[in-house]
Amino acid sequence: MIPFLRYSAASLALLWALAPVYWLATISLKTEADQFAHPPRWIGFSPTLTHYAEAFGGGSFGVYFLNSVWVAAASTILALALGVPAAYALARFRWPADSAERIGFWVLSNRMLPPIVTIVPLFLMFQKAALVNSLSGLILVYTAFHLPFVIWMMRGFFQEVPVEIEEAAMLDGESRMGALLRIVLPVAAPGLAATAVFCLIVSWNEFLFALILSQTESAMTMPVGIASRVTQYEIKWGAMSAAGVAATLPVLLFAILAQRYFVRGLSLGAVKG
Secondary structure: OHHHHHHHHHHHHHHHHHHHHHHHHHHHHOOHHHHOOOOOOOOOOOOOOHHHHHHHHOOHHHHHHHHHHHHHHHHHHHHHHHHHHHHHHHHHOOOOOOHHHHHHHHHHHHHHOOHHHHHHHHHHHHHHOOOOOOHHHHHHHHHHHHHHHHHHHHHHHHHHOOHHHHHHHHHOOOOHHHHHHHHHHHHOHHHHHHHHHHHHHHHHHOOHHHHHHOOOHHHOOHHHHHHOOEOOOOEOHHHHHHHHHHHHHHHHHHHHHOHHHHHHHHHHOOOOO
């Protein structure tokens, strides 16, 4: 009886979570008459690809999509490239007293700062540096936004890797950087994948900085581009839903490819012996 209740509860939770996704997908395939039908037509409607043609035929959503791909990928790679060595240094090098813990907490405290309080000074600085309305500006902002999270996460993963493995490699003539690249990172690959997935999802979905720092369609990302279809005259539900379906695919594909490492990574740094 108890397993049946568990499976029933899990099935209800799954349906509850997937219902908005299904509704988004069906809205992207419905005609305007079916979209506003009462009662709502969950099934039994005539599908159409008109909204996908409207969304991507003009080229604007295609530009938003490519901008999001470039910004999310570049900021994630840069954050990992800068954060992994810093996390390794905090996990392995000797620091006076409890300096490593204090530095780690200071790094994490930057992640606790509400993004809204930084948007005005960031805009003014980027305006002086001619980085407003550019993808480079967004990449810099997202990289700085990810760094505390990357350092904190990877430090915990590195602490789970036995130091004896690196010492044995360095006794065989390997350098410290070589031990990190060839020994530690392959062992901590699940944690690296989990961290990358989180950074990618945050970059892909981020709205506030992209809204303030991008002012033309050439620099807009998908969240801002989709929201721009809400005007004072109409709301293009079909085109917005079609773009929303397309926006979920890259992150979903990346998460599926990294799923094996992602699940292992979440448990790697969870328990410390």
